[in-house]
Amino acid sequence: MSRRPPVPKRPPKVASPGELREVIRGEALRLGFDAVGFAPASLAPEVRRERLANLASLVAQGLHGDMGWLATRAEQRADPVTLWPEARTVVSLALNYAPPRDPRETLSLLDHAAISVYAQGRDYHEVVKNKLKALGRFIWDTYRHEIKVFVDTAPVMEKPVAQASGLGWQGKHTNLVSRQFGSWLFLGELLLSAELPVDAPESDHCGQCHxxxxxxxxxxxxxxxxxxxxxxxxxxxxxxxxxxxxxxxxxxxxxxxxxxxxxxxxxxxxFAQTAHEEALxxxxxxxxxxxxxxxxxxxxxxxxxxxxxxxxxxxxxxxxxxxxxxxxxxxxxxxxxxxxxxxxxxxxxxxxxxxxxxxxxxxxxxxxxxxxxxxxxxxxxxxxxxxxxxxxx
Structure with missing residues (x-):
């Protein structure tokens, strides 16, 4: 969770909710994010109930293994607004990390190590966090709206949030799938105190594929x-x-x-193109x-x-x-x-x-x-x- 940057000396700009949304989107893309979506800070009641029920079932069966934090922070994972009651909008952001070739080719090289694509470059936590913090600083310095930043280190259910903001859908493999980037997206969230127009949720396009x-x-x-x-x-x-x-x-x-x-x-x-972010x-x-x-x-x-x-x-x-x-x-x-x-x-x-x-x-x-x-x-x-x-x- 980020700390509020120092109060800027210049007066903040004023923008309508629609204008602010487009400015944030443009700045996020300028910083290198590949996809930006907006969702309400509080998930729809039916989505929240479904997520809580699924998480409770997973924990009850022990399917979470040693990841005890899934059980201890279930309520917070079910709804972003529980982390910060002042939040009104979630800005969901994604970075494409698609590899230039099918990583399964390495599996036939038995004397070589197969390392997951996401771990072959710089730690994505740092890459995404740095971009999120830069976006947060821009919002605070320019418009003086309160923000909180999250990158896979707090109990935000980032995939449901990303789906609610239209970035993709949670596929049968439980990861986010995008029509533009396939299954190769890193996610991060920015909670915003301003209420902005939101995007339509993405629907499931897995069909009969398994x-x-x-x-x-x-x-x-x-x-x-x-x-x-x-x-x-x-x-x-x-x-x-x-x-x-x-x-x-x-x-x-x-x-x-x-x-x-x-x-x-x-x-x-x-449909995915090779990641353009050099660090990834x-x-x-x-x-x-x-x-x-x-x-x-x-x-x-x-x-x-x-x-x-x-x-x-x-x-x-x-x-x-x-x-x-x-x-x-x-x-x-x-x-x-x-x-x-x-x-x-x-x-x-x-x-x-x-x-x-x-x-x-x-x-x-x-x-x-x-x-x-x-x-x-x-x-x-x-x-x-x-x-x-x-x-x-």
């Missing part, structure tokens, strides 16, 4: 518009802190940070890097390598856990095995445990002749050795 549900490697969608986080690869590789369920590890493939499958398969992507484009060293190279990262090199990216948020140990699983899925013992053997001696029990599993996959013929589990001081890693030994012929 490609996003069918492509999911872990079958994380029990039904359309419903995601089971505990099976989602993005959740498992980013949000989940401990070892990943052994039954799901083979399904990760070489994905070490996120998963783009359900987004990339969306047919509406055919893939860094060369993050576009399919070698798994064996990533396995050598210590904490200092990890921090340097991923400075300014979303990947840095999960920390070195969680990333190397994912790298170890990917090495185990690579089916390339000649290049992967030396990297896995190095990770068996890692300081992190999380990484060592993942390396044990990878070793059992890459070299089952001589797994039993490796270091015995009794030499391992950590209970969880010792359990990985014992479990893997049972499954190795």
């Amino acid at each position: 490609a996003c549900l069918d492509v999911c490697p872990t079958r994380a969608f029990p039904a359309p518009y419903r995601l089971e986080a505990r099976r989602c690869i993005s959740y498992l590789t980013i949000e989940h802190e401990g070892p990943i369920d052994p039954d799901l590890r083979p399904l990760l493939g070489n994905r070490i940070y996120g998963c783009d499958d359900c987004l990339a398969v969306c047919p509406w992507n055919k 484009r893939a860094r060369p060293d993050l576009d399919a890097p070698l798994l064996a190279e990533l396995a050598t990262l210590d904490d200092a090199t990890f921090r340097r390598r991923f400075a300014g990216t979303a990947i840095k948020r999960i920390g070195r140990d969680r990333l190397l856990r994912n790298v170890a699983y990917a090495l185990g899925n690579s089916k390339m013992p000649g290049t992967a095995l030396p990297a896995v053997e190095r990770l068996l001696d890692d300081e992190s029990p999380l990484v060592r445990g993942a390396a044990v599993w990878a070793l059992s996959r890459l070299a089952p013929h001589d797994f039993r002749r490796r270091r015995p589990a009794i030499d391992e001081p950590d209970d969880s890693v010792r359990g990985e050795w014992l479990t893997a030994a049972i499954g190795v012929p």
Whole structure:
């Protein structure tokens, strides 16, 4: 949530609600946003009830995994005005981050890492937040209207808000889909104290298509518009802190940070053009890097390598856990095995445990002749050795 900028010395301009809306839209586009929409700060009662019911059902079934904030701030997520009672209008803004090629092409490069498109450039939280703050400063300096800024860090239900403001609709994969930008949009919101004319809500255009549900490697969608986080690869590789369920590890493939499958398969992507925002484009060293190279990262090199990216948020140990699983899925013992053997001696029990599993996959013929589990001081890693030994012929 932003703080109010200092009071400007010059008197504020006066504009009608319609004029102010168009000025804000023009300034947002000038700052680099690709789409702008306006919605009431309070969602329609039926939409609010539906969102609350869906969220309550998700939490009751435990489908939110370790994301406890979904449960603790449900009321605030259901309606933006609960965050700031003075809000009258939500300005919903979007940045296109469409890649130049289908990211699923990397999945066939088994000795390379597949990193979600959104994480290959600069951390989008910072990119969107900086633009939102610039827009907020413009509104305050010019018109002296109160504003609050949100970027995926407060309990705003940004997808329903974006749909209410006409930017797109929440697809069957639960992400926003746009007729102009497909499934490749970052969202941010600006709450405004002024009441402005609003846009018509967007309707659902998914039709009978269920490609996003069918492509999911872990079958994380029990039904359309419903995601089971505990099976989602993005959740498992980013949000989940401990070892990943052994039954799901083979399904990760070489994905070490996120998963783009359900987004990339969306047919509406055919209308999307490659992102023009330079900061959101893939860094060369993050576009399919070698798994064996990533396995050598210590904490200092990890921090340097991923400075300014979303990947840095999960920390070195969680990333190397994912790298170890990917090495185990690579089916390339000649290049992967030396990297896995190095990770068996890692300081992190999380990484060592993942390396044990990878070793059992890459070299089952001589797994039993490796270091015995009794030499391992950590209970969880010792359990990985014992479990893997049972499954190795």
